[in-house]
Amino acid sequence: MKEKVLINGIGRIGKSILIQLLQKKEYEIVIINEINPYIENIVYSINYDSTYGSLEDKFKVVEESYIQNSQTKIKITNHSSLFDLDLSDIDIIVDSSGVKTNIEKLRSLPVKAIFLTHPNIQADINLILGANENDLDKQKYKVISTSSCNATALLPALKIIDKEKKIICGDIVTIHPLLNHQRVLDGHFVGSSTRDVEYNFEFGRSSTQNIIPNKTTTIKACSFVDSKFNHELISSNSLRVPTDTVGAINVTLFVEKSCTKEGLIEIFKEYEKNQKFNIVLNNFDPLVSSDFKKEQKTTIIDHRYTDVKNEKMIKLLVWYDNEWGYASKVVDILDFYSNN
Numbered sequence: 567m568k569e570k571v572l573i574n575g576i577g578r579i580g581k582s583i584l585i586q587l588l589q590k591k592e593y594e595i596v597i598i599n600e601i602n603p604y605i606e607n608i609v610y611s612i613n614y615d616s617t618y619g620s621l622e623d624k625f626k627v628v629e630e631s632y633i634q635n636s637q638t639k640i641k642i643t644n645h646s647s648l649f650d651l652d653l654s655d656i657d658i659i660v661d662s663s664g665v666k667t668n669i670e671k672l673r674s675l676p677v678k679a680i681f682l683t684h685p686n687i688q689a690d691i692n693l694i695l696g697a698n699e700n701d702l703d704k705q706k707y708k709v710i711s712t713s714s715c716n717a718t719a720l721l722p723a724l725k726i727i728d729k730e731k732k733i734i735c736g737d738i739v740t741i742h743p744l745l746n747h748q749r750v751l752d753g754h755f756v757g758s759s760t761r762d763v764e765y766n767f768e769f770g771r772s773s774t775q776n777i778i779p780n781k782t783t784t785i786k787a788c789s790f791v792d793s794k795f796n797h798e799l800i801s802s803n804s805l806r807v808p809t810d811t812v813g814a815i816n817v818t819l820f821v822e823k824s825c826t827k828e829g830l831i832e833i834f835k836e837y838e839k840n841q842k843f844n845i846v847l848n849n850f851d852p853l854v855s856s857d858f859k860k861e862q863k864t865t866i867i868d869h870r871y872t873d874v875k876n877e878k879m880i881k882l883l884v885w886y887d888n889e890w891g892y893a894s895k896v897v898d899i900l901d902f903y904s905n906n
């Protein structure tokens with residue numbers, strides 16, 4: 567039996583999830599709900615993409631409110647609230663709209679599970695593969711947050727190091743591509759109490775003309791998954807840069823047990839060899855951010871920059887595709903949920 571899916575919000579993340587789910591026979595995308603009222607524009611934005619290229623098997627509009635390609639027919643709805651939708655034919659909702667919704671009310675929806683593509687402390691669980699998948703209890707948990715792209719990339723690396731060397735404290739800087747809530751040229755700041763975007767004057771500044779510093783929610787998102795990895799342990803900030811996708815995290819950690827650069831690389835190689843999910847990729851090649859575009863592994867350790875000072879200070883550079891890579895982890899989480 568296929569899992570019948572509704573995707574809410576078909577922006578950067580919704581679209582990456584849609585395209586990856588379309589490759590899998592275990593899922594049927596029944597509805598896309600999107601507040602964009604122009605179905606021709608929805609189909610256009612699914613078919614063509616400046617970052618990842620255009621779809622081979624293109625969709626077209628049929629019967630006014632459906633889109634169809636050679637494999638699939640999907641109903642398009644335009645409700646601003648999930649509570650206005652007919653969910654009688656839906657098993658799973660993937661909410662990639664970024665809208666903050668009352669979680670108690672979400673639980674009452676007549677579906678098996680609702681996956682939120684943002685960190686949410688009120689969700690039944692914030693889930694990152696390689697960190698806490700064993701805590702997933704399908705009988706108990708209905709609203710499942712798939713955390714953030716940064717936390718999905720960082721937390722597995724922190725846990726690997728903590729297990730072997732015990733982290734005392736540290737600092738991270740995320741270097742993050744543009745997001746759709748930013749402005750192209752200077753304008754009023756963007757942020758709202760109904761979306762998971764921080765109020766931040768700097769995000770009203772031109773995204774293509776600036777490196778924009780901001781307080782990242784990365785460590786907070788990690789703490790929702792594993793409370794040990796919080797702001798008492800690790801400080802953080804972010805630099806938003808004018809690239810389309812693929813982020814990097816510069817990580818500095820102080821640890822209790824002595825280590826060497828070679829020993830650390832060995833630990834990550836061992837993990838990569840034995841991992842259950844597509845998480846760690848060890849890179850030794852002279853690559854740049856765009857080389858990691860569409861990479862499904864989301865904790866890419868660039869060992870050209872792995873370093874140890876005074877046996878107890880570790881430096882790592884971690885890459886991840888914040889759109890396609892993160893979306894692939896959401897799909898892996900759906901698989902994990904469905905198969906357990």
Ligand SMILES: NC(=O)c1ccc[n+]([C@@H]2O[C@H](COP(=O)([O-])OP(=O)(O)OC[C@H]3O[C@@H](n4cnc5c(N)ncnc54)[C@H](O)[C@@H]3O)[C@@H](O)[C@H]2O)c1
Nearest residue numbers: 575576577578579600601646662663664683684715746888
């Ligand atoms: N872009 C990233 O790198 C990234 C990575 C991980 C997680 N996320 C999270 O995923 C979510 C979506 O981010 P995005 O970058 O895709 O944003 P986006 O702005 O590109 O897409 C959001 C889509 O949702 C639609 N939408 C807005 N309100 C809606 C509503 N009430 N009902 C239905 N649709 C609605 C918008 O029209 C838009 O098409 C956010 O929570 C974000 O924090 C983003």
